[in-house]
Amino acid sequence: MTTPQHAVVLGASWAGMLAAHVLARHARSVTIVERDVLPDRPAQRRGLPQARHVHVLWSGGARIVEELLPGAIDRVLAAGARRVAFHEDVVTLMSHGWQHRFPARQYVIMGGRPLLDWAVREQVLASDRIRLRERAEAVSLTGDARRVAGVEVRSVGDGAREVLDADLVVDATGRGSGLRRWLSGLGVPPLEEDVVDAGIAYSTREFVAPPGATSGFPAVNVAADHRVRVPGRFGVVFPQEGGRWMVTLSCTRGGGLPTREEDFLPYARSLRDPLVADLIAPAEPITPVFVSHIGANRRLYPERLDRWPDGLLVLGDSLAAFNPIHGHGMSAAARAAAVLDRRLAADGLGPGGAHAAQREISEAVDDPWIMAASKDLEYVNCRNRSTDPRLNDTSGVTRQFMDLIAAKSMCSRAVSDVVTDVISMSSPQAELGSSDFLALMQRDEAVPELTGPPLSREELAIVNLRPRSAALR
Ligand SMILES: Cc1cc2nc3c(=O)[nH]c(=O)nc-3n(C[C@H](O)[C@H](O)[C@H](O)COP(=O)(O)OP(=O)(O)OC[C@H]3O[C@@H](n4cnc5c(N)ncnc54)[C@H](O)[C@@H]3O)c2cc1C
Structure with missing residues (x-):
């Protein structure tokens, strides 16, 4: 098999939908297996408890979604979500x-998570190559350590079990994924895991x-x-x-x-x-x-195994989940879907191809991983169970450098622009170590520090607050 004929995606949330969409561009048919019943409008559901909390989609991720699903972001905006210019529209x-509040370089989409999911889902499920199996729970993988051949699912209604054969299975079941257990059932050596x-x-x-x-x-x-x-x-x-x-x-x-x-x-x-x-x-x-x-940074390392089964990929929160404060989970999943799309378009997934594709997917989540995990280590009482050497550097040099950047980007538009490109997942994190950026850091082009929230009289009038005199924009 080079291009999969039939793919099964486990989990019908953000990552699963984007993965199913790109698979349907290449495979003949795609089945999505989901434990929940998906609402036919933007609404909360049991399998997505985080949807009660703020979700922002950074421009880096939004651009990928726009490319994969033209019109989806427009529908979110038409439904009342806001495209917030960053930093211009953020205090x-x-x-x-x-x-x-420097002029905007990037943006974030701010709207309810149920709305974001609904807009993507409606468009993805319109494909006649995609079939959704609701109230079906993945319980194990079939095949062996060399090749995954399908998945065993259990009906949430009556508990009936069934095997779905597939030449590609994609795990997108989120933080609670049973992947490590499922792999051990096939005799695959344990996956390494980092938790910060x-x-x-x-x-x-x-x-x-x-x-x-x-x-x-x-x-x-x-x-x-x-x-x-x-x-x-x-x-x-x-x-x-x-x-x-x-x-x-x-x-x-x-x-x-x-x-x-x-x-x-x-x-x-x-x-x-x-x-x-x-x-x-x-x-x-x-x-x-x-x-x-739910907020720990957690990452699996399938790429480190000597041998990864053909016919299997993992992405979304199942692969790497981040402290949500950084708002990177959905953008990282979008990146992974884009990698999968490129990979399938280029050379499909021949023998050993799943391991190579998985390696690329894992690389795509490295930036959000290191940004979130290294930042979290700065807080007291943070627990570090990681082998990533970048997260076990006791010299304090990286921390001091990040502090310098943070202090400078508040008041320097040029520095802020580069940092904003990185945190919006529009540029690689490596930009912050480039010689151009280091030179920029040394130039003194900062404006004076603000002494309070930068809000105009007009903005304050909207929310009936009185100006704090020194801080007016
Ligand atoms: C409080 C909070 C706030 C967040 N804020 C942001 C933010 O601002 N910006 C951002 O980008 N990210 C944010 N995130 C992260 C974001 O929610 C996740 O990155 C994103 O939902 C990942 O999508 P996913 O599809 O991988 O997993 P999930 O969205 O968790 O979906 C997993 C799906 O799999 C289904 N499922 C689970 N097990 C099985 C099974 N065995 N069989 C079948 N189906 C199964 C579930 O029902 C669910 O539909 C936040 C997370 C939290 C916890």
Whole structure:
């Protein structure tokens, strides 16, 4: 087999849908196996608990989605999500101070996760090459250590088991994936795994935004300062479709996450700046508080095995999942789908081809992995169970360099542009080590530091807040 005739994708969420879409461009038929029933409109579902919390899609990922599924992002925007110019439309208190709102270089899509998934799903499932099997749970792989031949699925309804044969199986079942167990059932040696866990937890509530605020007021992000050796506390107010604000308060291990409604506002007040609390204090809450403790960085290394079974790939959160604060999971999955597409278009997946393709997919998630995991190591109480040498450098040099970059990018447009390209997953992280960037860092072209949130009188009027005089834009 070079190009698969029949592929089975496990998991029908973000990564699974994008993978199924690219497979259907090359294979004759694709079956998607999903434990849940997928809603026919943007709605929450059981298998996607994180959809209750803020999800941003960085421009690096959004461009891939636009390329693979023309019109999908436009439909998300038409439904009321916002394309937020970065940093122009974002007020951010970074670890080192307030970020200047430099003219936009990149953007983020801010909208509900159910909306994003729905727009992608509708378009993907329109293909007559793709068949969706809902309420079906993958329980094991069939074949042997040399070649995966299919998957055994169990009906969620009556427990009936069935084997689906396939010449390619793609695992996109997310953080809870049973892949390691399934591989061991085939006699494949254990996959290596790295975990860097800062104990991230999220608490989210939605509010009615003041009239005009979801389009005329910037997104707000108040981050912790990792240099203060206490658990980090964070808060964001992001515009959503339907005139809503989604407010997520989060913390690293020991940060005392608010889990009750009465604790939400006091916690927002305890952040490094009161802006989040000032915005939500008069706003009407429209949901209860939802809590998530899913936030460790976790990565599998299939590429390190001497031999990887033909007929098998893994991508999305099953392969590598990141601290959600960095907002990279969906963009990383989009990158993986784009790699798969290129690979299938170029030379298919002949003998040994799955291992080569998996290696490329794993490379595509390395940038978000190292960005998130190395940043998280800066927080107190972060647990490091990784063998990645970059995450076990005790010299402190990388940390000092990243601090320098953070301090400079707040006030230097040129530095901020390069950093924004990297964090939006539009440029490789290696840019930050290039000689051009090092030269840029040395040039002194920074504007004075801000002393408060950069908001104009017009923006403050929209949310009924009084100016803090020194900080006016
Ligand atoms: C609180 C939080 C906030 C986040 N915020 C952002 C953000 O701002 N930006 C961003 O890019 N990313 C964010 N992420 C990460 C993002 O949610 C994930 O990267 C993304 O959902 C990964 O998609 P996936 O398809 O790999 O896995 P998932 O979305 O987890 O989907 C897995 C799918 O597999 C199904 N499934 C599971 N097991 C089986 C089985 N055995 N058989 C059949 N089906 C199965 C599930 O029902 C589900 O549909 C956030 C994550 C969290 C936890």
